[in-house]
Each structure stands twice: as C-alpha cells, then as structure tokens.
Amino acid sequence: MKLLVSALEHSANIHLKYLVKELGNEVDLSGIFDSSLGKSIVDLRSTSIMGFVDALKKLPFFFDLKDRMVELAQDADKVLLIDSSGFNLPLARAIRKRYPDKEIIYYILPQAWAWKKKRIPVLEKTITKLCSILPFEPSYYSPDAPIEYVGHPLLDEITVHKSDIAYSGKITFMPGSRPGEIKRLMPIFRELCPMLDTHALIVIPPHFNNKQIEELYGDISMFKITHEAHKSLAESDFAFICSGTATLEACLIGTPFVLTYIAKTLDYTIAKTLVKLKYVGLGNILFSHAYGKALHPELLQKEVTAQNLYNAYQQMDKTAFINDAARLRELLKHGSALRVSQIIKEL
Template sequence: MKLLVSALETSSNIHLKELKKHLKDDVELFGVFDKELGNPLYDLSHLAIMGFVDAIKKLRFFFKLRDELVDLAKDCDKVLLMDSSGFNLPLAKKLKATYPDKEIIYYILPQAWAWKKGRVKKLEKYCTKLCSILPFEKDIYTKKEMISYVGHPLLDEIKEFKSEISKTNKIVYMPGSRKSEIINHMPIFKELSKKIKEKKHILIIPEKFDDDYIKKVYGDISSFEVSRDSHKELREAEFGFICSGTATLEAAIIGTPFVLSYIAKKIDYFIAIKLIKLPSIGLANIFFEKMGKKPIHKEFLQDEVTVDNLFNEYNSMNRNDYLKNSQILRDYLQGGSSQNVANIIQT
C-alpha cells in the first residue's frame, strides 16, 4: 500500500513513528514527515511555524506544498492527515475535489471543540474516516459513523508512570520546540535555575536541533545539563517548568509535577483570546474540566510568566494531589491509539 502522509508537526511525527510500528511492511510512506521515517518531500525542520504572523509569511510555500501533495496522491492508495488543520484541511478539500473516491483519514483532529467549530462540517465533507484521541470529541460531530475514539497516542509512547512522589534532585526545563517559544522562555528559565539551588537543572532540547541552531537560539546554556530524551527526564525529575504544548500532557500522564507557562507574540495572543473561549490552555486541565474537576496544574500566560510566579508554584504545589490526579487522567484517556489507527488504515 502507498500511503500519502501529511505530518508537519514534531509531535505528529512522534505519533507517526509509533503508528508505523503497527503498519505492515508493504505500507510505504510518501509526502511530508520526519526523514527518519522514510524519504519525505521536505525536511520537517523547515516547515514549523508559530502563530498567525509566521503562517502568513509562509503562505506561498504552503500553497506550493499543497499542490505537490495533491499531485503525489495520484499514485497513492490512501491519505493520512495528522494535526496541522491550517494546512491539512485545505489539503483535504483539494484532495477530495481531485480524487472523489480516495480514502482520506484524519488522525489527531483539529480542536473544533475549542474554536472554529465550522471545521466539523469541513472534516465530515472532505474526509472518509476521523480518528479522535479525545474521549469527548465525538459529541460535536453529526456523522457518528465517520468518527472513532481510538485512544490517546501518548499512552503508546509512555511506558512508565510514577506511583510515588519523586525524591530526586532533578529539575526539568522545556521551553518549547519553536524558535519564538524558546527565545521567550530561556531568559526566565536561566534566572529560575539560579534561584533553585543544589539541584541538577536539565534542559530538554529536541533532537532535530544542531549545535549551531542551539547556540543561536538558546544562547548560553552552560548552567544546564542538556538532554534529548524528554520522557526519561520527566520520569526522573521531581519538577518541571514547561512551555504549553504536548509536553505538558506528557508530564501529567507520567506524574511529574510541573507548571505551564506560555508567552506568545502580542498580536498572536490578542487574536487567540478573541477566538478561543477556554478557561485553560493545558490539555490535562481541559480534560479535567470536561470531567467536572478542578485543574490539575497551574498556568501562567504572557506577563504572568515571571521568575517569582514560577518559583512560588514550585514551592507550593500539592504533589500528593497531583499524583492522584495523574492516575485519574490515564484512566480517562484509556489505551493508546497506534494499533487502532493502523487497523483503520489497513482495512
């Protein structure tokens, strides 16, 4: 089987890597994905964008990429779209118009429950099968036969969980994977590491970044120990300071206490708060709210992201309650999704 894949995000490719383990040997990937999974059209590291402004700057390139993928789909049996709705929904529309009978599978659905609910109709119109990773997501769709709750992929990728409060001396810092996130967080994280004494300060850096990029974007990181293995470090850490994103859910599933921080460009943040009506941005907190429970962790956004606020949360967080909530979260999300999605693709 020839499978056209559009997976532009780092997190999507982590899920794709796990999914590939469950696909038969004769399934060959084409399209956009991490180069360690095959021979993609483009190096994934060149595609990451952050926010509305960055997206506008790269519009011409992404129109070109969409057309290239549509051409490539001609010789593929099925299509797999993962996350990145700003690109993948228009791609799905053009694929459907060009190949009305080709099966289009969407895995890691757009967060239509949070904003832009009109995307639900588009997904139902352009796609064949929808693979949901959130238990409550199915409720907003009308064509129930199209959508399946497949479980959350992180429960495939994370094998070990904490059953007691960590007594290590490691503190983990995860400033994000996008350039603007890193630049915004690193000065604060550096000051914070000086304030928390007699600890090992572990800075998680994505594997895709080379030494030149690290020096340019992260600056002086001599006060940190660098690691590329986020799951290992989260398991061993007593606490984490984490930029909003998939990493916050990873920490919550593993059971590592942490505080979420997020600093966006002012115009991006202004647009986001006008469009997105949610009391929380952390996925674990959103899940708990859906269950009728209080947030599992603290969040600081924009000007609230200060050394003092993060340090005070480190000292005051109730770690026993957090550990109990982590187990509740794992039970809520159920099993991992890789095998289920592989079955859907190969059926």
C-alpha cells in the same frame, strides 16, 4: 498499499513512527514526514512556523506544497493526515474535490470543539474516517459522523508512571522546540534556576546544532543538557514546561509541573479572541472536562516571571497532582497506533 502521508509537526512524526510499526512492511509511504521514515518531498524544518504572523509570510510556500500533495494523491491508495489542521484541512478538501472517491483518514483532528465549530460539518463531509484522540471529542459531531475515539498516541510511547513522590533533587526545564518560544522563556528560566536548590536539566531537541543552541538558549552552563524528554521528566521531582505536547506528557508520566507560555502580543491577542477555552494545557482541558477542575497551574504572558514560577513550585500540591494524573490515564484508556493501523487496513 501506497499511503500518502501529511505529517508536518515533530510530535506528529513521533506518533507516525509507532503507527508505521503497526502497519508493517506492506505499506509504502509518500508525502510529508520525517526523513527517518523514508523520502519526504520536503525538509520538515522548512515547514516550521510560530504564530499567525509567521504563517501569513509562508502562505505561498504552503500553497505550492498543497498542490504537490494533491498530484501525489492520484497514485495513492489512501491518504493519511496527521494534525496540522491549517495545512491538512485545505489539503483534504482539495483532494476530495479532485478525487471524490479517495479514502482520507484524519488522525489527531483539528480542535474544532475549541474554535471554528463550523469546521465540523466540513470534516464530516470531507474525511472518510475521523480518528479522535480525545474521549469527549466525538460528542461534538453528529450521531452518524465517521468518527471514533481511538485512544491517545502518548500512551503508546509513555511506559513510566509515577505513583508517589520520590525526591531525586532534579527539576526539568522544557522551553519548547520553536525558536521564538525558546528565546522568550530562557531568560526567565536562567533567572529562576539559582532560586531552586536543585540539579537543573534542560531538554533540547536533538536536531539543534551547537551554533543554534548558543544562539537560542544563551548561557546554559547552570543546566545539564538532555535530549530525552520522557526520561528526564520521569527522573525529576518537578518541571517548568512551555505549552505544547510536553505538558500532556508530564501529566501522563505524573511529574508535577507549571505550564509557562509567552507568545507574541499580536498572536496571543488573536488566539484569545478566537479560542474560547478556560485553559491552555491539554491536560487541564481534558481533566476539567471530566472532573471540573484544573490538573496543574498555568502562567501566561506577563504572569511568567521567575518569582511567579518559584511561588507556583512552592505552593503546588504535588501529591494531589500525582493522584489526579492517574485518573487522567484511566480516562484516556490506551494508545492509538494499533487501532489506527486497523482502520487504515480495513477501509
């Protein structure tokens, strides 16, 4: 089977690797994905963007990339889109227009339930099979929509779960993976670190070289560098994490943490206007939808100061968090790679 894949994000490619294992050798990949999985048509580093302003600057590049993918779809048996709705939804529409009978599977769907609900009818009309990773998501679609909750991909990857507090004296700092967010959070993390009587670990993406680390992170002599996020979180008593997938990873592992996020003022203003959600972290969104309350603290924009982070660390009920994290795992049930591989083969 020839499978055309569009997986632009780092997290999407981690999930894709587990999916490829389930698909086996009978599937040949083409398109956009991590180089470890084969020959991608583009270097993933060139697709990285941070916020609305950066996205506008790169529009010509993405238009050209979309056109290349539409041409490749001609020879593909099926198309798999993963996350990245800003690119993948227009791509899906272009492929559907050119090849009306092409089977298109969308895995990790656009968060149309959070904003732009008008996208839902478009998704139902354009996509052959919608693979949802959020248990409440199908309820936003019509009863006959081709959507199914397939489980959550992080439960394919995370095997360590905390059941109680066992003090290790370690705290993990995760300032994100994008240059902008790293530069905005690191001065605050450096100020916070001496306030904590702990061994500080900092998670740095493995693709950064020494020059990039020095430029983005500054003086990190007070931290121990690690590239293994799950291992670091499992070993730590607490964490300070930039908004993103890592916050849900910490929830599923059971490591108490504070979500910290500082965006460009314009990007934050636009997002706040468009997205009508009470919480930023996906763990909080999921937990509040099911149980009516937040799972962990969130500090955003000007709230992100060393003193506020320290106060949140001191005041958080860590035992309650660990118990609630177990309830979240029960809500999500299981991983998704096996079911999505079955859907791809069955269609």
